[in-house]
Amino acid sequence: MEDRDMGSLEEDQLVQMVQDFIESESSSPANSTSSKCRSLTHRTQCYILQDILRSETRAEAKVRNYVLSLKRMRGRRDAEKTSSPRKWLVLKLKMEGLDASLCHTCWATSLGCPAGQYEYVEVNITEGENGSPVRLIVDIDFRSQFELARPTQYYREMTESLPVIFVGTENKLSRIISLLCSAAKQSFREKGLHVPPWRTTSYMQSKWFCGRHHEEPRTQGVDAREAEGEDEIGQWVPPTVKPRKRDLAGGSGLSREFSDLTINCC
Structure with missing residues (x-):
């Protein structure tokens, strides 16, 4: 655990060094060695990213394997008809x-x-012999x-090395x-473009860390059928129609009309 913490600290320091270098490059005049420096910066960024992605815990690997197996199952059973793949995934993980x-x-x-909103899956799991609780983000x-x-x-190259499905802790993310x-900031500048506000660090962090609240999908009724990939059509049951009562007392015409309105639509 101490080695892992030291590795994370070194990675954070390297990330900060890369950021400082990018900022200094953007404010310094162009020179003959700038392209070589940028190439070195890019390689350093790729190495750091690969090291972060390779550092997978047992809890992360366990949840990732569950998600990948469920993803294959969803494809086989043609569950794309469900309203929300994330909701379907939560129900299956449960x-x-x-x-x-x-x-x-x-x-x-x-x-x-700018304002915004986002949605992902959260899994709480215990890890290690002591059963320490770990919160994992599944995107x-x-x-x-x-x-x-x-x-x-x-x-x-950096984005292509990212996993389509992410499973990891808040710190890793x-x-x-x-x-x-x-x-991304460096990419925009090399293309002569301004960095849009929805590509800033604060906006991207807000997607997973800001104003968080949870929804617990129902495990009964329609949601349960969606989790199993069943079609809701054909499950509808028509309302019960009560038989008309005969007017044995010879009531008025108005009372007979009310007695005819006996269909139960509830």
């Missing part, structure tokens, strides 16, 4: 005995950061959140966001 929930984030406009559409329309070659946002 069936596997995991403490999973649907997590929503939302944030207001502040300091140039089934992770890579696309960092893709750019006109990236540089180096930034494209935070380091990836910091590194990718710095690389």
Whole structure:
């Protein structure tokens, strides 16, 4: 555990060094060695990213394997008809005995950061002999959140190395966001473009960390059928129609009309 903490500290220091270098490069005049320095910076960023992605704990590997197996199952059973793939995933993870929930984030406009909202899956699991609780973030559409329309070659290589499905801790995700946002800023500048507010570090962090609240999908009724991939059509039951009562007392015409209105639509 101490070695892992030391490794994370060294990675954070390297990320900060890369960020400082990018800032100094953007304010310094162009020179003959700037392209070589940028190439070195890109390689350093790629190495740091690969090291972060390789550092997978047992808990992360366990949840990732569950998610990948469920993803293959969903494809076989043609469950794309369900209303929400994330909700479907939460229900299936619960069936596997995991403490999973649907997590929503939302944030207001502040300091140039536009308002927005996001959704992902959260899994709480114990790790190690002492059973320490660990909160894992599961994002089934992770890579696309960092893709750019006109990236540089180096930034494209970084995004392509990202997993489509992310499973990891907040600390791990935070380091990836910091590194990718710095690389994106450099990519924009090399293309002569301004960094849009929705590509800043603060906006990207808000997607997973800001205004978080949970939704517990129902395990009965329609949601349970969606989790099993069943079609809701054909499950509808028509309302019960009560038989008309005969007017044996010879009531008035108005009373007979009311007696005819006996269909139970509830």
